[in-house]
Amino acid sequence: MSKTPSLKDFRRIVVKVGSSLLVDSSAGGLKRDWLASLATDIAGLHKDKCDVLVVSSGAIALGRAVLKLPAGVLKLEDSQAAAAVGQIALARAWSEALGGHGLTAGQVLVTLGDTEERRRYLNARSTIAKLLEWRSVPVINENDTVATTEIRYGDNDRLAARVATMMSADLLVLLSDVDGLYDRPPGGEDVAKLVPVVARITPEIEAMAGVSGSEFSRGGMLTKIEAGKIATTAGTHMVIASGRVRHPLQTIGAGAPCTWFLTPANPVTARKKWIAGSLEPKGTLTIDAGAVAALRRGKSLLPAGVVRVEGAFARGDAVIVRGPDGAELGRGLVAYDAEEADRIKRMSSADILLILGNPGRTVMIHRDDLALWRD
Numbered sequence: 001m002s003k004t005p006s007l008k009d010f011r012r013i014v015v016k017v018g019s020s021l022l023v024d025s026s027a028g029g030l031k032r033d034w035l036a037s038l039a040t041d042i043a044g045l046h047k048d049k050c051d052v053l054v055v056s057s058g059a060i061a062l063g064r065a066v067l068k069l070p071a072g073v074l075k076l077e078d079s080q081a082a083a084a085v086g087q088i089a090l091a092r093a094w095s096e097a098l099g100g101h102g103l104t105a106g107q108v109l110v111t112l113g114d115t116e117e118r119r120r121y122l123n124a125r126s127t128i129a130k131l132l133e134w135r136s137v138p139v140i141n142e143n144d145t146v147a148t149t150e151i152r153y154g155d156n157d158r159l160a161a162r163v164a165t166m167m168s169a170d171l172l173v174l175l176s177d178v179d180g181l182y183d184r185p186p187g188g189e190d191v192a193k194l195v196p197v198v199a200r201i202t203p204e205i206e207a208m209a210g211v212s213g214s215e216f217s218r219g220g221m222l223t224k225i226e227a228g229k230i231a232t233t234a235g236t237h238m239v240i241a242s243g244r245v246r247h248p249l250q251t252i253g254a255g256a257p258c259t260w261f262l263t264p265a266n267p268v269t270a271r272k273k274w275i276a277g278s279l280e281p282k283g284t285l286t287i288d289a290g291a292v293a294a295l296r297r298g299k300s301l302l303p304a305g306v307v308r309v310e311g312a313f314a315r316g317d318a319v320i321v322r323g324p325d326g327a328e329l330g331r332g333l334v335a336y337d338a339e340e341a342d343r344i345k346r347m348s349s350a351d352i353l354l355i356l357g358n359p360g361r362t363v364m365i366h367r368d369d370l371a372l373w374r375d
Contacts, residue, residue, distance in 0.1 A: 180259030283311020
């Protein structure tokens with residue numbers, strides 16, 4: 001993308017909303033008018049056939065407000081209990097705000113492990129993909145009721161980046177309490193200048209990151225830069241913009257000051273490169289000539305095309321795919337455990353229910369989870 005992007009350029013957008021934007025620090029309640037304006041923005045994008053996912057903080061902040069907990073740092077067990085109360089309030093708020101525009105919200109609670117461990121990653125991705133297929137708006141939050149390290153050190157900036165890459169989103173929007181990345185901390189003796197476009201995250205860019213100045217925020221510019229690394233490496237553009245305005249997404253679209261982090265990569269291509277080069281294969285699937293031809297046409301690998309299964313792998317593990325001559329064709333994330341894969345090899349997808357006792361998935365490796373060496 002040679003020019004500064006526009007929101008209209010993207011088909012799937014992840015919007016991250018921080019606690020300080022959702023929760024009024026003085027009154028302790030939800031900023032309902034602001035949330036309503038954001039819901040209007042989301043509805044506008046949705047009407048234009050754009051998939052929108054929300055990563056929302058705020059459960060702990062809302063919970064402590066409902067419970068009237070004192071100010072200051074909470075103990076771990078207090079944070080978890082506050083999150084349990086706050087998650088209900090947060091989910092209700094998003095459901096009502098989006099429901100006012102005829103949109104259905106679906107709550108998805110995850111931890112960073114759900115985007116790092118392959119089996120949990122596939123389950124989370126499958127659930128979110130189904131919500132998008134149903135034209136719902138997934139509202140994703142870290143599961144702070146069971147998280148431990150995440151509550152103390154985690155942040156939803158990096159979680160949002162992982163969600164964006166997991167779902168092959170082409171844009172991640174980080175709504176912040178600042179307009180974007182400045183070349184130095186604003187408010188000092190030297191005038192700070194906004195950096196409008198970051199073509200590549202360099203050590204100089206990292207050095208510009210400041211620290212969080214918000215009572216409720218667990219992030220800060222440093223975590224946003226880290227999120228930018230995750231997103232752009234996987235082919236997702238990112239923008240940091242102010243959320244302290246009504247209709248923040250419309251404001252970005254109107255050309256308000258913000259910082260764009262660009263990537264030259266395509267999300268699917270980058271993800272397939274990651275599958276091909278970053279995962280340790282746990283087994284091998286040997287396929288027939290017909291399956292080879294189908295994969296070359298961009299199709300998924302069906303059980304019927306698999307003639308031999310080797311290795312001890314679990315669903316979601318990376319496996320090598322070989323042709324009839326034994327040549328390695330590529331690697332992919334397999335949808336079945338080794339034992340199940342061996343039982344359904346050479347079989348029609350329609351026979352899976354009869355063989356395994358459950359319908360399972362119709363493909364052995366989905367095309368989105370397959371990296372052929374020609375790619």
